[in-house]
Amino acid sequence: xxxxxxxxxxxxxxxxxxxxxxxxxxxxxxxxxDGWWRLPEPLEASSAxxxxxxxxxxxxxxxxxxxxxxxxxxxxxxxEFDPDAxxxxxxxxxxxxxxxxxxxxxxxxxxxxxxxxxxxxxxLDHLVGLGVEAVELLPVNAFNGTHNWGYDGVLWYxxxxxxxxxxxxxxxxxxxHARGVxxxxxxxxxxxxxxxxxxxxxxxxxxxxxxxxxxxLNLDGPDSDEVRRYILDNVRYWLEDMHVxxxxxxxxxxxxxxxxxxxxxxxAREAAxxxxxxxxxxxxxxxxxxxxxxxxxxxARHGYGLDAQWDDxxxxxxxANLTGEITGYYxxxxxxxxxxxxxxxxxxHDGSWSSFRARHHGRPxxxxxxxxxxxxxxxDHDQIGNRAAGDRLTASLGAGSLAVAAALTLLGPxxxxxxxxxxxxxxxxxxxxxxxxxxxLGEATARGRIAEFARMGWDPAxxxxxxDPQTFQRSKLDWSEPERPxxxxxxxxxxxxxxxxxxxxSDARATDVTYDDGVLAFTxxxxxxxxxxxxxxxxxxxxxxxxxxxxxxxxxxxxxSV
Numbered sequence: 001x002x003x004x005x006x007x008x009x010x011x012x013x014x015x016x017x018x019x020x021x022x023x024x025x026x027x028x029x030x031x032x033x034d035g036w037w038r039l040p041e042p043l044e045a046s047s048a049x050x051x052x053x054x055x056x057x058x059x060x061x062x063x064x065x066x067x068x069x070x071x072x073x074x075x076x077x078x079x080e081f082d083p084d085a086x087x088x089x090x091x092x093x094x095x096x097x098x099x100x101x102x103x104x105x106x107x108x109x110x111x112x113x114x115x116x117x118x119x120x121x122x123x124l125d126h127l128v129g130l131g132v133e134a135v136e137l138l139p140v141n142a143f144n145g146t147h148n149w150g151y152d153g154v155l156w157y158x159x160x161x162x163x164x165x166x167x168x169x170x171x172x173x174x175x176x177h178a179r180g181v182x183x184x185x186x187x188x189x190x191x192x193x194x195x196x197x198x199x200x201x202x203x204x205x206x207x208x209x210x211x212x213x214x215x216x217l218n219l220d221g222p223d224s225d226e227v228r229r230y231i232l233d234n235v236r237y238w239l240e241d242m243h244v245x246x247x248x249x250x251x252x253x254x255x256x257x258x259x260x261x262x263x264x265x266x267x268a269r270e271a272a273x274x275x276x277x278x279x280x281x282x283x284x285x286x287x288x289x290x291x292x293x294x295x296x297x298x299x300a301r302h303g304y305g306l307d308a309q310w311d312d313x314x315x316x317x318x319x320a321n322l323t324g325e326i327t328g329y330y331x332x333x334x335x336x337x338x339x340x341x342x343x344x345x346x347x348x349h350d351g352s353w354s355s356f357r358a359r360h361h362g363r364p365x366x367x368x369x370x371x372x373x374x375x376x377x378x379x380d381h382d383q384i385g386n387r388a389a390g391d392r393l394t395a396s397l398g399a400g401s402l403a404v405a406a407a408l409t410l411l412g413p414x415x416x417x418x419x420x421x422x423x424x425x426x427x428x429x430x431x432x433x434x435x436x437x438x439x440x441l442g443e444a445t446a447r448g449r450i451a452e453f454a455r456m457g458w459d460p461a462x463x464x465x466x467x468d469p470q471t472f473q474r475s476k477l478d479w480s481e482p483e484r485p486x487x488x489x490x491x492x493x494x495x496x497x498x499x500x501x502x503x504x505x506s507d508a509r510a511t512d513v514t515y516d517d518g519v520l521a522f523t524x525x526x527x528x529x530x531x532x533x534x535x536x537x538x539x540x541x542x543x544x545x546x547x548x549x550x551x552x553x554x555x556x557x558x559x560x561s562v
Contacts, residue, residue, distance in 0.1 A: 003082045003215050005042035009054050009064060010035055010226050018490040020061040020358050022051035022077055029054075035203070035226065049080035051350065056329070064154060065205075065230065067164035069166055070142045070158045074196030078158065083241040086170050095280030098246050099308050100372040100506025101133035102410070102498050103417040105380055106226075108140060108163045110186040110430065110476045111420055117159075117168040119176045121175040126482075130423055130491075131498025134182040136248055138381060139168065141187075144195035145435030150186070151213070151250065151387065151435070152193030156234050165427040166242075166329055182245035184285065185238050189231050189263075190216060190254035194441060205230070209256035219257040228263060232270045235307050239274045239282045246283030246307075247271075251276070255291045264295065268305035283307045285375060291347045291362025296373045307373065307413060313348040314376035315383055316340075318408060321533050322378075322401050323393070329356040336533065337514040343412060343522055345511045346371050370507040376414035378405035381430065382511045388458040390431030392422065392476065399486065400554035401535030404494050407548075407555045408520070412509040421477045426488040431464050433472040442467040459547060487535050495552045500527065502546060528560040 007019050012035030018026040019039065029037035032350050045399030049069075053061035053076075063070060067078030092434055104127055112119040117140075127135065127536070139150030142158040150160075159166045176183050191204075191213040192199065194436050199205035207218035218227045238244040249267070257263045264286070271282040286295050286309040298305025315337040320326050325458040326334035332355055333348065338458075346365040354361035365374075377383075384392050393402060410416045421428065432449060436442040446467055450460045464471040481487045519538065521530040532538045536553045550556035 002038070002084050003080055003153075005045075006038040007043070007052065007054075007064075008036050008038045009066075009202065010230075010278065011037055011054075011056055011225070012223055013203065014056045015164065015297070016057050016398075016521045018055045018061075020055055020077070026055060031111065035223075042177070046080075047074065049082075051079050053077040055218055056201050059201065062201055063196075065155070065158050065199055065202055066233075067155055068157045070155055071161050073161075074142050074144050074154050081166050083166065083170070083237075086167070088170075088243060089174045093177040093243075093280070094276075095245050095282075096133070096182055098242075098279055098283040098285070098415070099370070100415055101182065102131055103134045103184065104132040105136045105138070105377075105417055106420040107138040107149065107381065108432075108559060110472070112479070113161070113476060115147070115558075117164040117172040121172050123479075124175055124179050124181065127181065128179050128485065129494060131502070132181060134184055134186040134245065135176060136417065137186060139188055139250070142196075143193050145437055147433060147435045149381065149434075151188055152195070153188055154193045154196040154198075156187070156189075156205065157237055167467050170204065171224065177243070183243075184246040184248055184283070185242075185244045185249060186248040186533060187238065188250040189234075190251050193458060195436060195438060201291075202261075203227075207256060211251075211254040213254070216254065216256050218245055219255060219263050220259045224259075228266060232266060235267050235270045236274055239271060240278060245280065245337035247287060249284060249286045249288045249306075251289070252286045252561075253296070255482045262304060264304040264306060265299060268299060271525050272305075285309065291349050293363065293365045293369060296369060297366060308375055308378045309373070311342070311346065311374040311376050311414060313338075313346075314374070314409075314412075314414060315378065315380070317348060318378045318405055319383070319393075322405055322535070323396055331355050336520060339408075339533075340513050340515050343353045343513045346374055355362075371509060372415050372506045373415040374414045375417050376409055376412060377407050377417040377419065379419045381419060382432045384419065385432050388453045388463045390464070392426060392429065394425045394427050395429075396424075398535050399490060400532070402490060403535065403554050404531045404535055406494055406497055407529060407531055407557070409558070410494070410501055411504070411524065413508065413526065415506075416501070418494075421481075424482040424491040426477055426487075427480050428475065430475045431471050432466045433464075434476060435467040435472070436467065466535070489550065493548075494548060496548050523560045526560050529556045530558075550558040 003259040017029045020026050052225050063078045068081035077367045109115040136525040140159050141150045141153035142155040159169045173183050205224045206215040209216040218224045243432040286306050287307050294303045294502040295309050299305035316333040320330040320333040350364040390401045446465050448464050453463050508525040510522040510524045545559045
């Protein structure tokens with residue numbers, strides 16, 4: 001992709017659109033029959049990238065919906081950025097199939113003290129030593145304010161400037177590929193943030209449907225062809241122009257689309273096209289609350305053709321059985337039989353009764369779909385950050401139980417994902433934080449957070465103020481912790497587990513899954529794993545050759561007898 005100096009913008013119902021280049025008089029654009037407006041002739045070349053915005057029907061100028069850089073924030077003019085200007089160093093990188101890979105989820109703003117992409121790149125040696133094969137970045141697109149989880153983004157093509165902007169993003173991807181690590185980018189197509197969303201000024205980007213987070217995109221109404229192209233071009237932008245290896249698609253159950261080809265299927269088609277052009281696999285991973293195997297069924301079999309999906313049922317079964325917490329959506333998962341079921345069948349709710357929803361939920365996974373297409377984890381940003389205090393498992397479990405959680409996740413039949421810091425038992429919380437500059441929006445966010453947890457019986461006094469800068473600071477990792485003996489021991493355990501996993505075929509199912517006298521056991525890929533769900537008290541080893549003994553009282557891994 002190179003710069004289009006005619007500055008095209010889609011505004012199908014506008015009567016007048018002008019290009020406003022910083023330091024120049026406005027330039028009127030010419031409307032085409034397709035609702036796109038452009039300069040009649042390309043603007044002359046400039047020695048430096050131009051700052052620009054668009055004025056629609058005489059209103060104040062607003063950023064280009066496809067702006068690739070917002071150096072002064074989401075309300076200011078954008079600046080030209082040509083992704084093709086970079087001379088990439090990853091020409092030898094051929095990518096990899098990310099199903100079965102060890103994934104590490106991280107948030108750029110809290111992964112390092114500096115909170116930048118360049119600083120995150122300095123920690124890649126740690127991730128490589130840990131056995132990480134892919135990093136998954138929480139959303140990095142532009143939002144209003146300095147820090148945020150990333151799910152309030154409004155300009156999907158622009159990298160948040162405090163993280164370093166798009167050039168730093170390219171450097172990070174290059175650095176990952178140089179170390180053999182793939183990059184997955186979390187993207188949000190189901191809603192936009194509350195501040196800086198100017199898409200409705202330009203056209204009918206938003207539909208009639210609403211979710212918890214606000215208005216949904218217009219995926220199936222009048223003029224939805226160009227809205228869908230806006231999304232599909234963004235898919236291509238990350239995968240092709242920014243050399244990303246995969247996308248994690250946020251909350252796809254909130255995508256309201258009644259068209260014959262669902263937008264998810266269209267995304268899968270777009271990703272396949274990118275893969276054909278680049279010769280690198282382009283992986284799409286969905287976050288879905290539906291427990292519907294149609295998402296990961298092939299398009300040839302009338303599925304959507306996505307490569308993988310998150311499996312919250314595995315998390316819930318692990319969490320409930322290790323912590324004893326069985327309130328809310330954990331209610332159905334407290335019995336160890338829930339763990340046995342997810343290891344054998346992938347979904348727990350596969351048409352079964354869901355007490356939390358007060359209805360039956362889900363359907364069985366197709367017999368021929370490998371469990372490597374289900375992403376499993378014992379902790380992630382949602383399951384930590386959406387707790388009232390943002391407390392990790394470290395706050396409630398001992399070392400033995402943490403070792404059990406790691407073993408079941410990393411040696412189980414799923415694609416394993418860990419959340420930043422869990423590998424050493426980080427004690428820093430990961431809380432819900434925002435930095436809305438608008439006073440009323442910030443106060444409303446804080447009130448809503450307190451009210452949400454009050455409804456669930458939490459003491460409002462323990463709910464941190466998301467607008468307090470200290471809430472953000474508390475959530476940053478403490479990189480001195482891995483040097484301490486108790487943390488170094490757990491870190492060594494994670495390294496042992498990822499090394500063992502490399503010798504197990506990624507599509508190997510768990511067999512002989514049993515629960516007896518407090519011990520969950522299964523066989524997979526030549527390994528027999530026995531884990532005491534209490535975190536200790538495991539009986540002495542039998543005749544098997546033990547291959548992982550760091551937490552022998554809690555977990556035993558032996559070579560399975562043939």
